[in-house]
Amino acid sequence: MPNMSLNKVKMPEQKPEERIKNFNEVALGYTEEMAMEEAKRCLNCKHKPCVTGCPVNVQIPEFINLVAEGKFEEAYYKIKETNSLPAICGRVCPQETQCEEKCVRGIKGEPVGIGRLERFVADWYMANRKQEKPSFEKNKKNVAIIGAGPAGLTCAGDLAKLGYDVTIFEAFHTPGGVLVYGIPEFRLPKELVKREIDTIKDLGVEIKTNMVIGKVLTIDELKEEGFEAIFIGTGAGLPNFMNIPGENLNGVYSANEFLTRINLMKAYRFPEYDTPIKVGKNVAVVGGGNVAMDAARSAKRLGAENVYIVYRRSEKEMPARLEEIHHAKEEGIIFKLLTNPTRIIGTEDGWVKGIECVRMELGEPDSSGRRRPIAVKGSEHIIDVETVIIAIGQSPNPLIKSTTPDLETQKWGGIIVDEETGATSIEGVYAGGDAVTGAATVILAMGAGKKAAAAIHKYLNTKA
Numbered sequence: 001m002p003n004m005s006l007n008k009v010k011m012p013e014q015k016p017e018e019r020i021k022n023f024n025e026v027a028l029g030y031t032e033e034m035a036m037e038e039a040k041r042c043l044n045c046k047h048k049p050c051v052t053g054c055p056v057n058v059q060i061p062e063f064i065n066l067v068a069e070g071k072f073e074e075a076y077y078k079i080k081e082t083n084s085l086p087a088i089c090g091r092v093c094p095q096e097t098q099c100e101e102k103c104v105r106g107i108k109g110e111p112v113g114i115g116r117l118e119r120f121v122a123d124w125y126m127a128n129r130k131q132e133k134p135s136f137e138k139n140k141k142n143v144a145i146i147g148a149g150p151a152g153l154t155c156a157g158d159l160a161k162l163g164y165d166v167t168i169f170e171a172f173h174t175p176g177g178v179l180v181y182g183i184p185e186f187r188l189p190k191e192l193v194k195r196e197i198d199t200i201k202d203l204g205v206e207i208k209t210n211m212v213i214g215k216v217l218t219i220d221e222l223k224e225e226g227f228e229a230i231f232i233g234t235g236a237g238l239p240n241f242m243n244i245p246g247e248n249l250n251g252v253y254s255a256n257e258f259l260t261r262i263n264l265m266k267a268y269r270f271p272e273y274d275t276p277i278k279v280g281k282n283v284a285v286v287g288g289g290n291v292a293m294d295a296a297r298s299a300k301r302l303g304a305e306n307v308y309i310v311y312r313r314s315e316k317e318m319p320a321r322l323e324e325i326h327h328a329k330e331e332g333i334i335f336k337l338l339t340n341p342t343r344i345i346g347t348e349d350g351w352v353k354g355i356e357c358v359r360m361e362l363g364e365p366d367s368s369g370r371r372r373p374i375a376v377k378g379s380e381h382i383i384d385v386e387t388v389i390i391a392i393g394q395s396p397n398p399l400i401k402s403t404t405p406d407l408e409t410q411k412w413g414g415i416i417v418d419e420e421t422g423a424t425s426i427e428g429v430y431a432g433g434d435a436v437t438g439a440a441t442v443i444l445a446m447g448a449g450k451k452a453a454a455a456i457h458k459y460l461n462t463k464a
Contacts, residue, residue: 003040006109011116016330020300023185023268026327027091032070035120039068042112045104050114053102055447056083056154060099060114067117076125079118084157085150085196085446087126088179090119091188093443094321126195133202139163141460144227146213146400149177150442151233151433153200154449155456160203162457167227169211172264177235178434178442181264182256184294186301190263214399219407219429228463229428229456232415233449236394236434242286246344247390251278251352255287255295255391262298280386281305284355286341287391288318291439293325295389296333307333308383312340312360312373338362340373342380344388354382394439414438422452423459430456 012028013019019026030038042064050060058079066075079086095101095115103111141164145152148170156166174180179193201207211217213234222230239254241247258277266273283304285296288311296307309328311318314337318325329335338360345354359379362371396413408416408425415424415431422430432448434440 002043003037005041008041008110008113008116009034009038011113016327016332019186020331023301025189026186029123030116030120032072032124035067035072035117035124036070038113039064039117041105042068043104049102049104050099050112053099055098055443056089056450058083058099058118063121064112064114064117067121072121072124073129075121076129079121082450083118083446084154084200086118087122087192087196088150088188089443089446090115090117090122092183092441094441096322098443126192131199131202134161136161136163136204138165141165142167142227143456143460144169144222144230145233146230147171147177147233147235147433147435148175148197148207148209149233149235149433149445150179151235151435151445151449151452152177152231153197154446155231155233155432155453156205156449157200157203158450158453159456160200160205162453164457164460166205168205168207169213169217169222170207170209171212171234173209174264175207175209177233181260182291182294184259184263184298185268186297187294212399214403219400219404219426223428229430229460231422231449231452231456232400232424232429232431232435233433233445234397234400234435235445236396236439238395238397238413239390240393240395241390242341242392244341244343246346246352249344249346249352249388250350251280251386252344252388252390255285255291255389256394258295258389259291259298262302268298268302277302278387279304282308282383282385283387283389284308284310284336284341284383284385285389285391286310287393288313288320289391289393289439290320290324291394292389292391293320293328293333295391297328297331299387299389300331300333304387308336308385309333310336310339310341310355310357310383312338313370314338314362317362317370336383338373340375341388345382352386352388354384355388356380356382394434396435396438412438420451421455422448423455428459 063075063078100111145156145168239256261267265275267275267277279302283299343356359376360373363374366372422432430452433445
C-alpha cells in the first residue's frame, strides 16, 4: 500500500544541546523500516519530473521503488549507474531546489525525501556489502584530470568506465576538494568521503597528490607527457573580501582558511593534530550562504559563546539551504539580518575587538533578482567580537590561467567553456565546476564533470 502521508518520515538527529559540543554528524540517517516507509510515499510517476531536476540524472523512481521493496543492494546499483558519489550527494545536495522541488507529492504536503533515501541506500551498501573492483576493457588513451573535487572525481569515474587511463592531479595532500577542506565533519564525515573516493580508485583511476598544476607542471607539459585530453576541475579556492578597513587585523579569517584549518587540517582535534585555531568568545561571520553557516556552526563547536551571522539582506534572500539555517538557529547562532559591515575595529596591538555595521533596508530587485539592500543613514552600531570570518564567496585560483595564456577566462577568473560540452578555448582541454561558474553546489560540479566526460569521449573517438 502506498504511504499517503503529507509529511516525510522524520530523520533522527543529535539534539542541539549535545551536537554543539562535538563534530559528529548531526543527521543520523534512516533505519531500514523508515526508509521503506518513506519510499512508499513515491507515486512512481511515469513522466519522472524529479529526474529532470537532477544534474546527474539519477533514475529516482526506479531506485526508490527498489527501496520500498527492501531491495537495497539493487537500489544502490541503480543510483551508481549515473552517480559516482551517492553517500555524499545524499547529504549535501540542495534537493529542495532540485529533484524534490519537482516532486508531485510536494504540491500538497512535503515532497518525497529523495536525498534521505539516497543517503540511506549508500550507507546501507557501505555497511553491508564489500565494494567490488570492476574491470573494463582499456582503450590505451590517457586523460588528465586537474583537481580531485566533485567535478574531477565524477569526470574521472565516467571516463574510467569507458576504458580510459585516467590520472588525477590534486594540489592538496589528500583528494576530495571542497568535500574535505570546505564541508565540516558534522555535515559530511571525512571517512565517508574517503570511502567514496576509494570506489573511484577501484575503477583504475590514479590520483597524484601534492601536484599543483601551473607550478609543478603546466597544461602544455601534461600534453607533452602524452595526455590526449585534459579536464580542469580546480574549483574556486580564492576567497573574496569586502575591502573594508580592518580586514588585515589579527583575528580576521577568510571562510576558506577557517574551514580548511578545521576540516582538512583537523584543528577541531587540537592538540592531537598540530593545527591551532583562535576563535574567541564572540565571533561574527559575514555572509548568508552555506559556507557562512558552516563557519558559524564550526565556531560554536570550537567554544565560541556568541556567534553572529551578519547578512545584508533578509532571511528570505539567504542563499543557504533551509536545513542549514534551521540547524544554525537550533544551535543558538544569532542572526543579524539587514546588517552590513562597514569596518573592523582593532586594538592598539592589532587584534580584532569589534565590527562596525550599518542597518539596511531592501529596495528594488537588482541583477541577481533579489531586492537590493540600501544603507539606513545614521544606523551605525558596533558588535563586540574577537573574530571575524568573511564568507562572501570565492573565485577560481588564477594559477592555471597565468601559465596557460591561450586559456580564455572571464574578467573575474572563471574559465570560458561551451555550456553543453565544457570545451575551453584550447583543443582537447575541458573544464567544469566552480572553476567555470564560481562557487556553486557539489551536484552542479558533478553534472559538469559528467558532461565533460561524455564530450571528451566523443572528441577522442572522433580524433581517432
